[in-house]
Amino acid sequence: MTRAEEQALLRQLKSDYRHILINYFTTTDQALKDCIDKFINSIFSANIPVPRIIEIHMEIIDEFSKQLKLEGRSDEALLDYRITLIDILAHLCELYRCSIYQ
Template sequence: MTRAEEQVLLQELKSDYRHILINYFTTTDKTLKHYIDKFINAVFYANIPVPQVIEIHMELIDEFSKQLKLEGRSDEALLDYRITLIDILAHLCELYRCSISQ
């Protein structure tokens, strides 16, 4: 994968992850599971390292925090979004586990 292709992929992953974060606590439909599965599969097959997934999470949380501060609101609720990261990493670990056991 060329550097340009990698950057495009990372932007797509960041966009997908932003969608997951925004909808994680507010939606109960199956589409969120679809977005999580899509994100996990893209990370897995592109061989994106876990620290880079964590970096994407932290960048987005930082952006959300800045926006909340600009609006004069507390960013304390963003701490709950650690659960999202844990969920994503658990799904990714499960995919790794299944791929090794085959």
């Protein structure tokens, strides 16, 4: 993968993850589950390391925090979004586990 392709992939993953974060606590439909599965499969296929996933999470949470502060609102609720990260990493671990035993 070229550097440009890698950057484009990371931008797309960040966009997908932002969508997941925004909808994680408000939507329980199959579309969100499919989005999470697609995100996990993309990360797995591209061999994205876990620290990079955490960086993406922190970058987006930081952006959300700045926006909330600009609006004069507390960013305390963003702590709950750690659950999303844990869920994503758990799905990724399961995918790794399944790939090892196939």
